[in-house]
Amino acid sequence: MSLKASIRDKLKAVSTATICTALYKRGFRNQMIQDVQPLDASKPTMVGEAFTLRYIPAREDLNPISVFQDRTHPQRRAVEECPPGAVFVIDSRKDARAASAGSILVTRLQVRGVAGIVTDGGFRDAVEIAKLDIPSFHSRPSAPTNLTRHQAIDINVPIGCGDAPVFPGDVIVGDADGCVVIPAHLTEEIADEAVEMTAYEDFVTEKVFEGRSIFGLYPATEEQSRIDFTAWRRAKGR
Amino acid sequence: MSLKASIRDKLKAVSTATICTALYKRGFRNQMIQDVQPLDASKPTMVGEAFTLRYIPAREDLNPISVFQDRTHPQRRAVEECPPGAVFVIDSRKDARAASAGSILVTRLQVRGVAGIVTDGGFRDAVEIAKLDIPSFHSRPSAPTNLTRHQAIDINVPIGCGDAPVFPGDVIVGDADGCVVIPAHLTEEIADEAVEMTAYEDFVTEKVFEGRSIFGLYPATEEQSRIDFTAWRRAKGR
Amino acid sequence: MSLKASIRDKLKAVSTATICTALYKRGFRNQMIQDVQPLDASKPTMVGEAFTLRYIPAREDLNPISVFQDRTHPQRRAVEECPPGAVFVIDSRKDARAASAGSILVTRLQVRGVAGIVTDGGFRDAVEIAKLDIPSFHSRPSAPTNLTRHQAIDINVPIGCGDAPVFPGDVIVGDADGCVVIPAHLTEEIADEAVEMTAYEDFVTEKVFEGRSIFGLYPATEEQSRIDFTAWRRAKGR
Amino acid sequence: MSLKASIRDKLKAVSTATICTALYKRGFRNQMIQDVQPLDASKPTMVGEAFTLRYIPAREDLNPISVFQDRTHPQRRAVEECPPGAVFVIDSRKDARAASAGSILVTRLQVRGVAGIVTDGGFRDAVEIAKLDIPSFHSRPSAPTNLTRHQAIDINVPIGCGDAPVFPGDVIVGDADGCVVIPAHLTEEIADEAVEMTAYEDFVTEKVFEGRSIFGLYPATEEQSRIDFTAWRRAKGR
Amino acid sequence: MSLKASIRDKLKAVSTATICTALYKRGFRNQMIQDVQPLDASKPTMVGEAFTLRYIPAREDLNPISVFQDRTHPQRRAVEECPPGAVFVIDSRKDARAASAGSILVTRLQVRGVAGIVTDGGFRDAVEIAKLDIPSFHSRPSAPTNLTRHQAIDINVPIGCGDAPVFPGDVIVGDADGCVVIPAHLTEEIADEAVEMTAYEDFVTEKVFEGRSIFGLYPATEEQSRIDFTAWRRAKGR
């Protein structure tokens, strides 16, 4: 994976909300993976390039429990092939009636150094997954084995996840608000802009707590806001 | 705002469930704001008169990021005009695909003494908002800027929120079960009745924990239940 | 209730995810009660035979608040008749716009020794119910009295709950992932198989944390995995 | 069935819209079977007392295709037992993913003199059913056999259908707008009032086509409207 | 209403699909009123400027049947005030459980010269409305009186309808595919462009029927396509 450490660090320090605004300024309205939440909202921000798995509806004759005895089964193969540092993103067609994966596979991803996992369906063993170090996102817990509804069919192709387009290599950022998809070619400029925006938002938050009105301050339409911000940055070393 | 402190205190001491029953007795079946939950369920009960903001679907040409530079933008103006002690209620058409507001605006509402905030959409920066003192309610976190889907259009008009009718001045009460809308003219009688009901429910709960059957006790169809309750109230000073 | 203590203990020690897989192997795909979650995910696993209550949509003239003065009202009667050790399961037609029950009734169930309660609607007084010892599952909190939308009509008949079929006497198991329905005649064999599967899954989890690949291990297609597991069981006394 | 021919005739001559208004005046807001439409909107109005069939979600082991070889299977038995003149109402839990019934059973109902059939799911062989004389209502066509999702469990018990409560013996009226449920004890007074309302609405429609404003006319708040209506009734012999 | 007859004529001769594409080229993605269909798909195309009515959820005490005796009731007043040539657009919050209007009011609109009516809810008396000359659009038939769920609250304010933003004076065009909202200031240029596009599409359709491939033809990336089109226009006089 080619995501530079410096970019990764920048993205870890900003919020999905800020990234969404930076994307919105460039005309992107559908990069948020809708209706997906962290299993543990207190984890650090997840950042990594998308490695994808595509499910289609399961056909009964093709999905006996014995399919997992085949090493080439796409779900199992994907878990062993997802690069360290990447985010494993599953297209479950927003169907959480069966699990997208369970704690053993997610543990394996963690051990392999994968940066996180996202499905627009649900995970089984949700409590165990929440306790792992690896950040994970889904729509709700779901105990039935994935074979009940999902057949893994493709690895690392463009997919939809939570109504957002996800291309392999796009950068996924996830925090308590959910997950956002940064188009690969924009990662660097979005990261830079988001860091700048975050500094200003932190300044604004401080001022608002001190009692200042948002008029002129948020956004900075008054000269004084810009002057104060410059002073604040200097004082804070940001 | 004209909500008397004594009424506010009574409503802070009762539950939305009890209020719903008192409203039900008077023929009201749709005063619960559906599918809305507190960002932090451990906060004290929220009480205040409704101050409303109405959103319509966003039109792309009318919602560049620059609209917030205009002080008369209805979202920003509403945040500065909402009276202390009021509850800020947003009609987001049950659409949580974009945020209804973020932590900076909610912080400003808190600093201004506003009693709480409710949307039938979602908030961005949900973790930060949850940590504020001001009670807040939404359907789920949502990172995209409100401009992505919502255009603020009207301040303090009657709205729908979570399928409930909300008129400016109605009293909103919110706890872990969600938010209920008390029609303005009924506030006092509902508050009084709910306090009485709560005393009886507390008595019943105590008796049920002691092993008594609900028959004759809940509701109080047996004379003995009423006698015991009278004694209990005296003993408890309620 | 005829559920043997030994079976109950086995089911308390396994997960709904494992049970779902055991059921899937026998051709059952719809035994998970969909979209239902524990009010407190940290409670021990709930196990018990289903005792059911069926609601239909409420008709206004039949549901004044006074109906509860009648001891034969099905909701109240069911609460007093549900056997100790059973799980109280409510068919609320997946409608959480009004409560299925509140804290007083759930407290009474707890005092009577009932093993748990499940609705595919919502509970009022959700925070109080969450604090009780009895495990409880619903789709979301809902403050309005059940009379607002639900009329209790039948006790202990076959019902649908969360799109799953529930026959009186089926065994309900509930954990953080939700609730699963084991057909009565399969309880013993499912319990036995799930215990065995759990042992292997615990072994696998340990090995995966140690760095082993899932190939050959999960499922155990390599001879070495079976040898290691035998040794592990002996060492662990399982 | 005890529905008098004169009442049946009156109800055949009025619309579900008018009946809904008459019910609304008496406090009934949920008697419309929601999201159900006629397979052939040109059929005469359907009227009859409800005879109900209740489905629960199908369990795989209980629903092999061979179950229909049993004459006591509730679906088949209900078709042979539904009284002539009644309306066959099926609670399919608003799930149209599998059929509620097909053309052979509906043909049998027609031959037996049944007045109509309604499901809140879907029918298979929808084109054939539409061509029959018997009026039929569903949400959409659905080819899979009912066993795929539905298990017939109860005959002639109170049910929910399209979010409306249906008690055996309630009178179902169906036209192009859908189906409404008249509580049994109100049938006669609703029929009488609806006939009167229909006369006035026909008069109003005629006047509106002639160019009269609805003010004062609809409703009849002006004396002149009432005078004109009296004359119109005399002229029309209604 | 200021919509020029020439513009109206142009828009009557093009399709909503073509208009959507013209809007898409200018960055508009949400101008289609979603999930709304004509009551009679064979009617001529509806064109007119939006005159809006806003509903909120009905509160029981404010909506007895007697409210219509008040001439200032917003629903009735709107019907009498909507300008000839305009399209009456109702924000029903996508809730078709109760009617947005019935045949008498729609007849009155027709007599008054109104160009059409749209709701994102449903109409009662749907068959009668379908037979009128005035084009009408809804999501599905719905018999219950509007008071059951809807309270008319505002006339001619900006609204949402079927997830599209509608400002008074925007031009609504409706055909068998549904209704699209043209922002007022773009009406003329959209009409002109759509007429041009329609000519080319008609030419393409003819050529495709004759067997030509879409490559190079649709869109016109080959010089020959443009030459043939020029000849075709001359021949057809378009």
Add this chain to the structure above:
Amino acid sequence: MSLKASIRDKLKAVSTATICTALYKRGFRNQMIQDVQPLDASKPTMVGEAFTLRYIPAREDLNPISVFQDRTHPQRRAVEECPPGAVFVIDSRKDARAASAGSILVTRLQVRGVAGIVTDGGFRDAVEIAKLDIPSFHSRPSAPTNLTRHQAIDINVPIGCGDAPVFPGDVIVGDADGCVVIPAHLTEEIADEAVEMTAYEDFVTEKVFEGRSIFGLYPATEEQSRIDFTAWRRAKGR
């Protein structure tokens, strides 16, 4: 395409309902494409092998209107490459907010000899498409260009369509009830069995119209039913 003419003819003479039952007997419960209907229910039955197109959510920067100028755009290429006799099946993720295709492309498919088209989204120019000879199925009309929500990404890969799994080469059969997917390897045996079942169902329908009870007849549990059927077949030459 390898679908034999004799099999195609058999499948054209049976219904999707009968095919669903034949599939159900073999353990297939999810082969019906859910919530899809013919644009013209009077067309002959559609039969052909699936040729698929997969859409993902559209990303704004990748979907300017100019993309169609590229001959390799998957949507346009698929239309030119779909084999005569095949059915064109589109995975639109059940999202009908933008069109899956319009009349020009569908006309081109017809001219090329394609057997039909199905999407789990919607078509634009729905009236024109309905008038073509080629059978077409969607969920509802939708005017916005596909670029608004859909990006064509893959040709002839396995997809989900209306919650059913569709593999290239599976046989799609469509009639007024919708579309069913026959796994490729079962086509012949399903066709044969469905023809037999249809003969018996036609016999039963005739007998039911003559007044016979369904008991013993449907299914044929009585010897006499089988005798009569044998005679009926001989008489009818089937």
